[in-house]
Amino acid sequence: MSSVGSPLLRVDGQQKVTGEATYTMDHHTADPLHGWLVQSTVAKGRVTAVHADRALEHGGVVSVIDHTNAPRLADTDDLELAVLQGDRVRFRGQVVACVLAETPEAARHGAELVRVEYDEEAADVAFREAAATLRPDELDPDNDADTMQGDVEAALADAAHVVDQTYRTPFEHNNPMEPHATLAHWHGDPDSDEGHVLTVCTSTQSVHGVAASLARILGIDAGKIRVVASYVGGGFGSKGLPHCHDAVAVLAARTTGGRPVKLAVTRQQMFALTGYRTATIQRVRLGADQDGRLTAIDHRSLEQTSTSKQFVEESALVTRSMYAAGSRRTSHRVALLDVAVPSWMRAPGEMPGAYALESAMDELAVVLGIDPVELRIRNDTQTDPESGKPFSSRRLVECLRLGAERFGWSRRDARPGASRDGDWLVGLGMAAASYPANVFPGNRATVRALEPGRFVVEIGAVDIGTGAWTVLGQIAAAALGAEPDDVEMRIGDTSYPKASVAGGSSGTASWGTAITSAVAAFRKEHGDDPHPGDETTADAERSSDLEHYATHSYGAHFVEARVHRLTGEVRVPRMLGVFSAGRVVNPVTARSQFIGAMTMGLSAALLEESWRDPRYGHVVTQDLATYHVAAHADVRDLEAVWLDEDDFRVTPMGARGIGEIGIVGSPAAVANAVHHATGIRIRDLPITPDKLLARFDG
Numbered sequence: 167m168s169s170v171g172s173p174l175l176r177v178d179g180q181q182k183v184t185g186e187a188t189y190t191m192d193h194h195t196a197d198p199l200h201g202w203l204v205q206s207t208v209a210k211g212r213v214t215a216v217h218a219d220r221a222l223e224h225g226g227v228v229s230v231i232d233h234t235n236a237p238r239l240a241d242t243d244d245l246e247l248a249v250l251q252g253d254r255v256r257f258r259g260q261v262v263a264c265v266l267a268e269t270p271e272a273a274r275h276g277a278e279l280v281r282v283e284y285d286e287e288a289a290d291v292a293f294r295e296a297a298a299t300l301r302p303d304e305l306d307p308d309n310d311a312d313t314m315q316g317d318v319e320a321a322l323a324d325a326a327h328v329v330d331q332t333y334r335t336p337f338e339h340n341n342p343m344e345p346h347a348t349l350a351h352w353h354g355d356p357d358s359d360e361g362h363v364l365t366v367c368t369s370t371q372s373v374h375g376v377a378a379s380l381a382r383i384l385g386i387d388a389g390k391i392r393v394v395a396s397y398v399g400g401g402f403g404s405k406g407l408p409h410c411h412d413a414v415a416v417l418a419a420r421t422t423g424g425r426p427v428k429l430a431v432t433r434q435q436m437f438a439l440t441g442y443r444t445a446t447i448q449r450v451r452l453g454a455d456q457d458g459r460l461t462a463i464d465h466r467s468l469e470q471t472s473t474s475k476q477f478v479e480e481s482a483l484v485t486r487s488m489y490a491a492g493s494r495r496t497s498h499r500v501a502l503l504d505v506a507v508p509s510w511m512r513a514p515g516e517m518p519g520a521y522a523l524e525s526a527m528d529e530l531a532v533v534l535g536i537d538p539v540e541l542r543i544r545n546d547t548q549t550d551p552e553s554g555k556p557f558s559s560r561r562l563v564e565c566l567r568l569g570a571e572r573f574g575w576s577r578r579d580a581r582p583g584a585s586r587d588g589d590w591l592v593g594l595g596m597a598a599a600s601y602p603a604n605v606f607p608g609n610r611a612t613v614r615a616l617e618p619g620r621f622v623v624e625i626g627a628v629d630i631g632t633g634a635w636t637v638l639g640q641i642a643a644a645a646l647g648a649e650p651d652d653v654e655m656r657i658g659d660t661s662y663p664k665a666s667v668a669g670g671s672s673g674t675a676s677w678g679t680a681i682t683s684a685v686a687a688f689r690k691e692h693g694d695d696p697h698p699g700d701e702t703t704a705d706a707e708r709s710s711d712l713e714h715y716a717t718h719s720y721g722a723h724f725v726e727a728r729v730h731r732l733t734g735e736v737r738v739p740r741m742l743g744v745f746s747a748g749r750v751v752n753p754v755t756a757r758s759q760f761i762g763a764m765t766m767g768l769s770a771a772l773l774e775e776s777w778r779d780p781r782y783g784h785v786v787t788q789d790l791a792t793y794h795v796a797a798h799a800d801v802r803d804l805e806a807v808w809l810d811e812d813d814f815r816v817t818p819m820g821a822r823g824i825g826e827i828g829i830v831g832s833p834a835a836v837a838n839a840v841h842h843a844t845g846i847r848i849r850d851l852p853i854t855p856d857k858l859l860a861r862f863d864g
């Protein structure tokens with residue numbers, strides 16, 4: 167009766183499609199005030215005056231909070247969260263005030279009436295190669311900026327064939343369907359011992375993470391803060407960490423005499439305040455022998471980060487373990503700019519990195535005259551070249567072979583530009599994919615017996631649309647020997663045991679391990695016939711194999727691209743992803759994860775790009791009319807399949823993560839298909855018609 171592996175429908179599906187699901191802004195709360203953010207209009211400098219008088223005269227406006235009157239934070243080291251604590255402006259769009267009013271409309275109008283004066287300074291906002299000189303490990307010692315094995319220059323000099331190209335990826339913004347929002351309510355005295363004193367509903371990927379961050383900046387115990395995120399409309403990493411709006415809401419609610427504050431970040435404000443994927447400039451050099459075996463890999467990535475906070479997109483990480491080669495080097499350099507704070511976006515690092523590496527592999531296949539599938543098979547390895555550890559399971563070659571067979575790869579004419587359908591040039595491309603199988607520490611779960619055969623399982627995890635709620639219930643039911651209907655799964659609240667972030671494709675693996683451990687501990691304590699009310703809370707027992715093996719998921723992407731010979735328009739009628747991701751706990755929700763990420767890969771390949779104003783560094787394409795994401799008409803026949811397997815070295819369920827691997831490699835597969843269709847290699851994403859038109863003959 168194992169529910170693991172069953173195509174269960176989402177437990178929260180009906181609430182979502184009927185509009186009953188309470189997202190953050192849907193929470194009804196008595197007598198709230200509404201906040202609206204006021205953003206800086208200069209990129210760098212000091213606020214010299216905030217004129218609130220006209221705003222305060224507007225009907226419904228209650229107060230204007232700025233750096234002169236905002237409550238003080240206990241810890242201001244994190245400059246993204248240290249809002250309204252000083253007069254410094256570090257990027258255009260930074261929050262310089264918050265208007266509180268009786269209605270959102272009054273707050274919004276009030277925000278427009280606030281007049282801010284600045285002492286403006288010259289800002290450095292342009293991402294360019296010459297500025298990217300800092301080693302990321304000087305900013306954050308946990309980042310290994312560079313790795314080197316063997317003599318890369320000598321190996322390249324001796325190689326029979328060399329590819330040496332530079333690839334560029336643009337700024338991108340996550341744009342989940344539900345914009346960020348926070349509801350903050352102080353209902354107790356922070357200095358007392360009365361339990362929760364602050365309740366925060368926020369759209370986040372980590373309720374415990376938000377509580378810990380807020381506790382740190384407020385200087386109070388995390389146990390005094392309750393954070394709730396029952397329903398979250400996507401995040402893609404942008405909700406992985408709290409952003410400034412969470413801190414503003416909590417500070418503002420401190421000034422209201424106990425009235426709650428509701429604060430919504432608008433879609434336009436998200437382009438400045440809730441993270442983004444930085445642009446990259448990546449040089450990849452591959453050296454190979456006559457047979458296509460790699461002898462040298464050199465992947466160097468230039469990126470940018472913000473002066474406020476130093477997140478770095480580590481694009482060459484994926485190259486460290488992807489293919490065997492005797493000599494190898496990876497490096498990252500970063501520019502510090504006066505711009506908005508970058509952060510996680512689905513497969514941060516791996517996505518742009520694999521675009522560069524897998525494009526270069528395609529170029530090498532062309533140079534060598536070897537089929538690109540075969541080239542990857544020849545360079546497969548069962549030992550992680552970086553760490554020397556064996557892989558817990560690496561079935562990349564099977565993904566490649568199965569994908570090639572299902573996609574009809576053998577019918578592909580190797581010559582680029584050989585296939586036509588009227589005015590459409592038709593091409594097939596492919597790329598490989600890999601993403602680390604993360605199992606994060608610090609997870610625990612509670613199991614409680616109800617009447618015979620029924621249970622409650624609690625963990626402070628969050629379902630951001632992934633299906634985690636459903637899948638965790640399946641894992642719990644299987645461990646308890648119960649039907650999924652007999653297990654009530656409770657998540658999305660710090661009232662439940664500590665859980666790591668819904669990020670890094672780690673949720674099912676990390677939380678599922680905790681639930682499995684808690685059920686085992688419950689059994690040990692209460693036996694097979696527990697009494698109602700029997701309860702056990704236990705920490706996750708992570709597999710000790712995690713230290714002895716390199717753990718990754720793998721995939722192979724296949725794409726058909728059609729390019730219009732007159733307009734340069736690219737259509738993708740067919741996309742196939744074949745994945746090796748351990749045991750799939752729920753094929754319905756897993757498929758959604760795979761094809762969702764593949765859709766984002768398609769979107770990145772052809773559409774997504776944030777444009778900055780070169781003078782001030784803010785994003786001018788700050789809405790969905792100008793920042794294009796793939797829509798229904800762009801997404802045609804999309805298929806995801808997976809190998810039947812389990813990986814018990816990684817988790818007791820045999821599952822690895824699946825959330826991000828679909829966006830890794832898929833942009834390269836699209837670009838490679840466009841090259842095969844046209845013979846034109848576009849080395850900067852997105853592949854828009856203008857770039858192709860500029861290269862068309864005649």
Ligand code: MOS
Pocket residue numbers: 371402403404406510511512513514668669670671826
């Ligand atoms: Mo995801 S970018 O790991 O939250």
